Every structure is written in structure tokens, then in C-alpha cells.
Amino acid sequence: MAQYWRHGCSPRILFVLLIVQWIANLFVSHSFVWLLRKLTPDQMIVLTGATGGLGSQVLKYLLTLVPPSDITVSLHNPAGLDPSVASTGITVRKGDYAVPTSLDAAFAGADKLLLVSYPSVAHELRVKHHVNAIEAAKRAGVKHVYYTSLAFGYGTKPESCAAVMQAHLDTEAYLRKSGLKYTIIREGLYNESYPLYFGFFDPAKDTDVYVPGDGPIAWASRTDLGEGTARLLALPPSDTRFDNTTLLLSGPASNLLTLAQLSSLISTILGREITLHIISRDEYVKKHLDESGKIARLTEDYLGKWATTFEAMGRGETGIVDPTLQELLGRPLKTMEESLREALNASRDKHLDLYATAQY
Template sequence: MFVVTGATGQLGSQIVDRLLDRLPPDAVGVSVRDVDRAAGLAERGVRVRAGDFTDPATLEHAFAGADKVLVVSASIRGHAAIAANRAAIDAARAAGANRILYTSHQAASRDSLFAAQPTHAATEEHLAGLGVPFTALRNGFYASTLSLSIGTALETGQLVAPADGPVSWTAHADLAEAAAVALTEDGVLDGVTAPLTAPEMLDLEAVAAILSDIMGRTVERVVADDDEWRASAIARGMPAAAADFTLGMYRAARAKEFAVTDPTLETVIGHRPARVRAVLETLVAHR
């Protein structure tokens, strides 16, 4: 049994789809907080069970019989996220899983300026210390995150954001495919992986140029002062904690924390990962 957590989320749902391309439905299980949202998977023959990282007692049932468990990182922040990820990993070990996989990040580091990265680093350290075969998938920065930056640009013609730096924006679909390979093919990805990234790095000025070409009109990149951007974001309704979290992403980018590419993802999935332009075309089409 291969168990995937977060199977109704953007990444987890695609991982399950790719697993079902490789395995019969009765070999796949999912752990989700809301089983009703996974009704479609149950109809396809997938085992659906309720599991919540913040309520570890639920995970014993959710992970029962699992040979491998893929823990999609908790969608919460701070120390609570570390505790939640550890709870899921510990439950997978207690269930007898012979490999535990975790969706980490290309820039996982205790010293990162982006608050998500120390969480990933701490989770990787915990996972590595359990003595169980593991894979920490160091996923490239999710390209869909660009929707946070380009939203108003499509209306105003200005991409306004703090100073940034090059990022190897990577599509969820490619990372989901790599996760399915890691789950089903022994020896392909073991331990902490190389960065699983698309082959190009772009800053927001380059993104604005691509948007201009897609839309047939100029999108100007405007660099905002950090404090002014934060105040503006909060005024538009963004919670202060979320604004600080996002600002950390820009600060880390301009420190070149995400300025890395690696061929591992292409090697694992057997084709060239999606380029940023393709992701932007999709984002624009769905706005």
C-alpha cells in the first residue's frame, strides 16, 4: 500500500493521479483531513481515510498497512508546521512503512531568510535521524506561486513587488511525476535529493517580459520598497503574518537562495520540465 497525505491539495492530488497511472487503485491510499473532498478518489477505488497531522491519533488508522508513505508538508507555518510534519513522519514509522518520503524544498536551510525553509530543514533532520529509508524531495520553487505576483499586473500593466532575484520556477505537474517515480521505483531517489528544478532561472523582470509577450501589451516591472509593499499588502487585506512570510520569500530570492538549477528532475521524469512561459500561459488563461 502506497499512502499519500494531502491528497486533495494542489500537489498531493496530482501525485495521486500519477500514482494511478502506475498502480491499481487498491494499491493506493490517501490520508486527508476532509474525506468528503476525496469522494472522487474513493469512487476510483482508492482507500480514503481521515488523517490530521495536528491530531496524531488519527494517523494510525490512516497509515495502517502502508509500505511507503509520502508526507506532503503541512500547509501551516512556524513551529506548528515542524511539529505537524514530525507527527506525520513518526506515525508513518510506527505504521511500519519501509520508506518515508517528504516534500521538502530546494532551498531547505536553517539559515534561510524565507521562513518555510528552516521548517523543511528541521523536518529533514528529523526524518534522517529515524533510521528508516527515506527520501526528502527537494522540490523546486512552485511556479504557481507567481500568481501572487502577477495578479494585479494583468489588470494594471505593472508587476509591483519588492526587489527579488532569480528563481528556478518549477511546475507542480513535473514534481508530482517525480514523486510518483520516487514512490514506485526503488533506488531512483534516496535520502536528501538534489534540487528538483526546472532548467531556467528567472527574476520578476524576466517574468514581466514574458507576460508582455503573452498578453501583447507591456507589463512593467516596478520594484517596491519592502516596508511600503508590506503596508500596501496589509491595506489590501493580507494578514500581517502572511505579508511578513511573503516578504521573506522576496528577501531570500534576492539573496539568491533559489538561484540554482539541476538536471535531476529531467532525468527522473524522462522529459524536459515545463518552462515558465507555459505555466504563465495557464495562469493567465485561468484568471
């Protein structure tokens, strides 16, 4: 303040300047962050599926947005949580979708619940587990349930011809009628899950890819989706923009790619021609059933159901671009090319692990 005194500032002006400087220092200090947290009511956020591909990313980013003491994870196997994550100060509880009483204890005291969809293609089992979680949330007095759905259905419409989407649609309908405040998040199709849609592509050996249809997909990276979901969870209760809504978190227009375009991109990255073949649904089932030895658990039932995703793609269900994810993140989204280069460079000599890339 000496420079102001030398320039003839009056004591009154000098006092005002001192106050302004003190306030400025307060805003950049740890004390202000502590004070802000004290003035903002704590919200307990319970995460399910926090060791999975999406859930682990949500937890990673949520830890940068709220205090660890506000986070509880509900896991069917708490021992599976990375010790470095468990040591951050979050609360870890045992909760199993198949055991409703365990969910009562896991969700106790929660203000918000992230219900990560159960990873299965078994429709009835999946819906039953989701209903168990929703009913437990009601009993526990949870104020707001966030559900991770999937980006089929023309954006946010309650319809789809994809078999994998049917359990999501049933869960969405049940949640809307539950009386709970909800946010249904239709998570974009992962960049990282491209092998599922690209004929179970094995970069270590495949040169020909066989699928029963094609259509545009607004691909989004799992890391971006995890961060976007975390930012939704961290919003204060006063921000009601997403209350009782269904929203789509998609990739940007630059990530809107068909499988044919994906084939060209992969060919460029690998430096060898990858040829896409469009075949009938029956041929698709037979071909991949004959090759089921290279990928465990590819059954006729699974392949028949999975073939319906290509019909949905062809109808345009997965080709909707929505700005919400980029708006939540406030930065450009990861490109499909960037994700492909990372995945293909890491797996040139490795065979496909179907379940490491799965998204249901």
C-alpha cells in the first residue's frame, strides 16, 4: 500500500483499498475454500458400480469436485476397490443389487444416488436388480437418483429396437413413476467399446469385419462421460436444470462416425486395409458363433440379441449429437481418432477382451 500513500491517497481511501486487498486474498486462500464448504450444506453422494469402467471414472472426477467425506461407494465386493482410492477418505459399504437389505444399509443417509446399470444382457434379472435399488433408495430417503442408461432411442425417446436397450427403457419408466426426483443419463456409446459394434474386431489378427448393418454413432470417451456424470452429481440442489429429466451425453459432431468410416480410420492407423462387410442377421450369428472360440461366451442367444443394435444404428437411434456433455465439461471432447490410436497402439499384439470393452 506504500505506493498509494506516496501518491497522496487519503486515509479513508487507503482503508478501502486495504479491505479490497484483504477480500481478494481471502478469495484465493484455502480459508475461503473451507468457508465456502461450510456455507454449502454437505450432500452425501452414494455411487454404485464404482469399480467398473464408467463408475471408476465418475469416482475419479467426483473426488476433484467434492470432499471425500461426502462420497460413499456401494460395492458388492468392497475388497475389489483400489486401496489407493479407498484411502482417500471416502466411505466404503457393501451393497448388492441382488440383496435388497444390503442396499438399505449401503444407501442410508444418502442425498444423491448414482445407480449404475447392472452389466448383463439378461433382461428380467437386470430390471429386477434396478428395481431393488430404486425401492431401497425410497426406503433410505434418498432425495435424487441418477441412472446411467444408454444412448439408443433417438436421443431421449422412450423407444428402441435394440435388445440391449429394453431393460434400460423399463428401468427408466419405473424410475419416472417411483416418486423420487430423478435424472436419467443416456450415456453415449463409448469410444473404447468400438470392438463390440465393429464385428468383435481383434486388431492383432483381423483384416475383415462382418456386421449385419451400419449407421452413425455419436461416439464419446468413457473418461469424458465419467467426468460429465460426476459434474452432474456435484451440482448444488439449487441447480434444478436436470431434475426429473432424461438427457443425452453424446460425443461431438466430429465423432459422428459410421462403421464404414471407422473402418477407414482404423486402416490408416494400423497401416493395413480393414474391410467392412455387411451381411444378413442370420449370417452374422452363424459366422460369429463359428468363431466363438476366440471370444468366450458368444452364444447364439447373445449374438441374436446383439444383432438388433445394428438395426437401431441403421434407423438413426445412435446418431444424435447433443451439446450437453461438452457444456458440462467446458472443453473440447476427446476424439474417436485419439481413442483409437491409444487403443490400437496398446493392443496390436493382444487379442480382444470382450468384457474389458463392454457397455450395456
